[in-house]
Amino acid sequence: MAKIGVILCNCFGEIGDTVNLETIRERLASDPAVDVVTLRESLCQPGDAAAVHALIRERGIGKVLLGACSPYGRMEVVRLALAKEGVDVRTVRAADLREGCAWVHGKDPEGATRKAASQLGMEIALLQNMEDSRDIDIRIRREALVVGAGPAGLSAACGLARMGFPVHLVDRGTAPGGLLNIVTKSYPTDDPGPAKLNPLIEEMTRNPLIRFFGKTKVASVKGYAGDFKVALKGPEGSTTLRVGAVVLATGARLLFPQGLYGYGKTKNVITQMEMERQFAAGSVACKSAVFIQCAGARNAERPYCSTICCPLSLKNAMRIVEEVPGAEAWVLHRDIMTPGSVLEAYYRKALQRGVRFIRFDADRPPQVRGDGQVSGVEVFDVLSGVTRSIKTDLLVLSTPLVADPESAALTRMLEIPVDRHGFIAEVYPIHPVETRNDGVFICGTARWPVSSDQALAQGEAAAVKAASFLGRGTASALSMSRVPGPKLGHAQANADTCTGCGNCVAVCPYGACKLQRMGQRSVSRVIKVRCKACGSCAAVCPNGAMQIPEQNYRVTGAMIRRAFREVR
Amino acid sequence: MSSSAAGTNILVFACRWCGLIGADAAGRRRTELPVSFRVIPVECAGYVEPDAVIRAFASGAAGVAVLGCHVGGCRFNDANHPALKRLELLRTLLDATGIGGDRLLLGFGTAHEYHQWADTIRAFHKHVAGLPSMASWLPAAAMTGER
Numbered sequence: 001m002a003k004i005g006v007i008l009c010n011c012f013g014e015i016g017d018t019v020n021l022e023t024i025r026e027r028l029a030s031d032p033a034v035d036v037v038t039l040r041e042s043l044c045q046p047g048d049a050a051a052v053h054a055l056i057r058e059r060g061i062g063k064v065l066l067g068a069c070s071p072y073g074r075m076e077v078v079r080l081a082l083a084k085e086g087v088d089v090r091t092v093r094a095a096d097l098r099e100g101c102a103w104v105h106g107k108d109p110e111g112a113t114r115k116a117a118s119q120l121g122m123e124i125a126l127l128q129n130m131e132d133s134r135d136i137d138i139r140i141r142r143e144a145l146v147v148g149a150g151p152a153g154l155s156a157a158c159g160l161a162r163m164g165f166p167v168h169l170v171d172r173g174t175a176p177g178g179l180l181n182i183v184t185k186s187y188p189t190d191d192p193g194p195a196k197l198n199p200l201i202e203e204m205t206r207n208p209l210i211r212f213f214g215k216t217k218v219a220s221v222k223g224y225a226g227d228f229k230v231a232l233k234g235p236e237g238s239t240t241l242r243v244g245a246v247v248l249a250t251g252a253r254l255l256f257p258q259g260l261y262g263y264g265k266t267k268n269v270i271t272q273m274e275m276e277r278q279f280a281a282g283s284v285a286c287k288s289a290v291f292i293q294c295a296g297a298r299n300a301e302r303p304y305c306s307t308i309c310c311p312l313s314l315k316n317a318m319r320i321v322e323e324v325p326g327a328e329a330w331v332l333h334r335d336i337m338t339p340g341s342v343l344e345a346y347y348r349k350a351l352q353r354g355v356r357f358i359r360f361d362a363d364r365p366p367q368v369r370g371d372g373q374v375s376g377v378e379v380f381d382v383l384s385g386v387t388r389s390i391k392t393d394l395l396v397l398s399t400p401l402v403a404d405p406e407s408a409a410l411t412r413m414l415e416i417p418v419d420r421h422g423f424i425a426e427v428y429p430i431h432p433v434e435t436r437n438d439g440v441f442i443c444g445t446a447r448w449p450v451s452s453d454q455a456l457a458q459g460e461a462a463a464v465k466a467a468s469f470l471g472r473g474t475a476s477a478l479s480m481s482r483v484p485g486p487k488l489g490h491a492q493a494n495a496d497t498c499t500g501c502g503n504c505v506a507v508c509p510y511g512a513c514k515l516q517r518m519g520q521r522s523v524s525r526v527i528k529v530r531c532k533a534c535g536s537c538a539a540v541c542p543n544g545a546m547q548i549p550e551q552n553y554r555v556t557g558a559m560i561r562r563a564f565r566e567v568r
Numbered sequence: 569m570s571s572s573a574a575g576t577n578i579l580v581f582a583c584r585w586c587g588l589i590g591a592d593a594a595g596r597r598r599t600e601l602p603v604s605f606r607v608i609p610v611e612c613a614g615y616v617e618p619d620a621v622i623r624a625f626a627s628g629a630a631g632v633a634v635l636g637c638h639v640g641g642c643r644f645n646d647a648n649h650p651a652l653k654r655l656e657l658l659r660t661l662l663d664a665t666g667i668g669g670d671r672l673l674l675g676f677g678t679a680h681e682y683h684q685w686a687d688t689i690r691a692f693h694k695h696v697a698g699l700p701s702m703a704s705w706l707p708a709a710a711m712t713g714e715r
Contacts (some may be wrong), residue, residue, distance in 0.1 A: 071584075071609075072592045080616060099595025101609060118606050402644030427645070436645055483585060490612050507614075509645035534644035535615025539651065548615075556608070556620050563606040564577045564628040 150178020152444025385531025
């Protein structure tokens with residue numbers, strides 16, 4: 001067994017003034033696993049790493065235990081310096097004698113010394129029993145698949161191509177543009193909707209690195225980060241691709257408010273998208289248009305704000321006032337949501353143009369009057385406390401964006417979770433365009449309702465994140481970490497003792513454990529790239545077949561047995 | 569060592585991304601804590617198997633604390649959530665065996681909640697100190713750490 005060398009840091013008295021390092025040196029020196037115990041004034045100062053390295057070489061020490069500060073203190077500096085000296089830092093462990101001991105037990109030096117000896121003993125137990133996860137290198141294919149060619153997808157595809165990565169851009173429609181294709185004017189600039197995307201569409205056709213697949217769907221995706229095997233189904237049959245990363249920009253759909261405010265039964269009750277189509281056809285005829293906000297949103301079923309409906313209503317109400325002679329426009333709302341200086345100015349503009357706003361209460365929604373054909377709306381104005389009757393011949397419902405049921409098949413194949421409304425979930429709030437599955441990125445309304453401008457920005461973000469992964473060329477599995485620094489290791493299933501019960505498959509938060517046929521039985525296998533070493537699988541394995549070598553059951557058992565040896 | 573100190577032995581399994589960073593912050597503020605606890609850093613509270621908790625009691629711990637991230641704030645996609653359920657189930661077994669479910673503490677905090685860490689350790693130390701000694705009924709072999 002490799003000899004362990006223990007180096008205790010005094011930290012210029014920060015540790016030694018409380019913990020009696022001399023006592024600890026004596027106790028540890030009698031441990032048969034320990035070869036040498038030395039005391040140093042510091043470990044993180046210039047020259048310290050070289051001295052440690054010299055000691056390691058001189059004594060032929062295989063594993064090093066440092067008694068020093070916490071991993072969040074100066075330990076990172078120490079490890080970097082040791083690595084620079086050529087020491088294999090995977091065999092270096094540190095016991096926290098400063099933040100976790102001397103500094104919290106300053107009034108009990110004797111107790112602190114016992115505790116320091118215990119914590120060092122536990123680390124010795126760990127060093128004696130720890131094994132090494134054999135790391136593997138994966139080759140990352142320098143190509144990306146972008147699903148959805150709306151604002152987000154186009155922006156992501158162009159971003160990636162600009163950085164030199166071949167992109168396969170897939171859309172179920174014949175042409176790129178997404179929901180923007182429907183709108184004839186887009187807020188807040190009032191430019192024609194698709195015009196916003198013209199530079200990107202031009203770039204897409206000009207750049208040979210982007211290959212556009214129209215009227216195409218993703219039939220299947222297999223594999224993992226760096227090497228996804230994709231099958232596409234389009235008008236020209238199936239295509240198979242192998243890509244390193246997948247960007248999902250599958251977008252969302254607008255809710256059809258069946259039964260809400262007489263929609264579907266009463267004539268001239270329409271949604272915003274139907275109004276956009278009327279504008280596109282060039283014929284909106286009405287004397288008075290009433291817009292009802294939050295139709296089917298911000299309720300118990302869909303408690304979220306859909307972001308785009310308020311500015312959309314402002315835009316269309318202004319169009320009614322300006323483009324339809326003699327017509328007036330009312331917006332019935334619960335709150336007008338126009339965040340930022342640009343949209344707030346847009347709201348002021350609508351007020352100046354003569355759009356009238358009435359605030360209603362969610363508990364007393366507007367009542368639609370009219371038999372078969374809408375004739376008016378009755379609404380309780382909460383600001384003035386009176387019920388108002390508005391004559392109208394066109395009722396427009398602002399319905400929220402809802403998750404596209406078609407993207408559910410894709411998220412299932414990629415094993416990424418959706419939130420309770422069906423939108424694709426980001427992995428962590430600080431990683432907003434990344435998903436639970438490495439190499440899969442999200443942007444646009446597939447992840448949450450956003451405006452086209454925000455979708456363009458998110459597409460860029462996803463492109464940058466995907467590029468930083470694709471550009472690596474190769475990656476070690478241990479580097480595919482969700483936490484700062486490399487992973488602890490990865491789980492390994494012992495095929496001889498695994499009974500194929502599937503507990504690990506059920507509990508793994510990353511879809512890394514898979515059951516695989518082996519002769520007559522099933523055994524668990526771990527996809528090393530996906531595993532993040534949380535240890536959940538090891539905790540639920542009924543017969544210890546699943547282990548993380550760095551912290552296997554022998555390590556934990558030995559640490560537990562040594563924890564209170566000093567106190568007995 | 570006196571039996572009264574051994575009676576408050578607490579083994580803490582602390583998640584490296586929440587609990588342990590809180591412990592580190594408590595250290596930097598020189599928050600005085602009882603010396604009765606020992607820490608085993610784990611990647612995630614999800615790593616702590618019920619067996620390890622029982623082994624800790626068999627090795628002389630009078631209390632075991634598993635301190636992870638808040639439910640919903642786990643570094644490993646809610647891996648701590650099934651762990652919480654597992655350990656709550658274990659608590660009923662501890663009650664049934666006579667060890668007592670209140671010797672197991674499940675705590676949740678975030679990295680900046682050093683005060684939460686300190687309060688948890690102090691309160692649990694006080695609680696465990698008030699419980700009858702484990703030494704009186706555990707086999708002698710267990711108290712010397714042999715298996």
